[in-house]
Amino acid sequence: MDEFTPPEDDLRREIAMAAARLIAEDGLDYGSACNQAVRSVAGRERLARDRIPSHAEIQDEVRAYQALFLADTQPGELRDLREITLQLMHKLAHFEPIVYGALVNGTGSAHSDIHLLVFSDDEKEVDYWLLNQNMAFDACEDALLAGKVFPAVAFQWKNRWVQLGVASPAQRRGLLNRSSSEGSMFQTDIAGLTRLLEA
Template sequence: MPNNQSPEMEQLRAEIAAAAARMIAEDGADYGTAKQKALKQILGNQRIRGDILPDNAQIEEEVRQYNELFFSDTQPARLRHLRHLALRLMEEFAEFNPYLTGAVLNGTAGAHSDIHLQLFAESPKDVEIFLLNKNVDFDVSETDHYKGRRNEPVETLSFLREREGVHLALYTVDDLRNAPKSGSQGDRANLDAVRALIAEGDRE
């Protein structure tokens, strides 16, 4: 994020981040939609020169603070439940090299959050067949590639498990070789990292 902005521009960006965070925490909006709605809410049709949209890291921090302020009595248990369910799902899909991403990983998951996993298979059809053999009804959509929009979007399978939304973004094994390293505090985490994350949380 630019660090040479005027105090007024920084304040405006902070206001947009706070408004977007509230929409994410309260309504389950995705980051992109929340940014645009917050921008419209604060500025209306007014046009401002320069990049005033906060980045996802700033919004994530605002979501974290919002949860601590308004949902401290329910959010930790909700996060723990989703992480344990995510771990069971990852163990179920272990043959497809599962990685956890999103709010369940970074700790901002709330009442409306779903579980997002990245799977790395020889073919997306392998995962579809795996689900069909388990009689799982799923919807098919697309998700932006983790490397950005310059790459082809990836097929994503969505279904309900224990009344929670689950989304499987399907990548190739080659994508796994070139993927960022896993870490419990990074953008994604493998099975061992998620187990460690849960163990750490259970000790708190």
């Protein structure tokens, strides 16, 4: 008897739902969650790229999961995360920071890290600033925003992990106020985050 193979759309949805649970409950990043979900749903079967859900599809499932299972806790966790991030952005105001990721798109929770991009002609200037604040930091994997890669460091701020990328000031205009292909906001500045908190 042949093994049942679900339709492609059903398989993509099943993988997206499994990945969403891993993100919402365990705090995995999208790439790791998707890889783990593919293994749990498809086993050793190699899937064509078009059978794997996009980050946007997974994000939709994260929202659905949070609304169904975490509605009593996630909104408060998101607000706390945004408030902590805004405090840090004000400290970094000289570098005109942009925040992006889960706390902007509304899926942030107690598991979420803070992702910031700051702007300086010399990335060492940011390192010196962190040292002057007595903040221990380490180089980490590069920051990724709008398909561009930036050198980054990681440190802890108020018991949250922060990934802080550095770009040149000339790049800021092209990165700020861009929307995803679905039209949702995925990054903003101090003023934008303040508006999100006031909404």
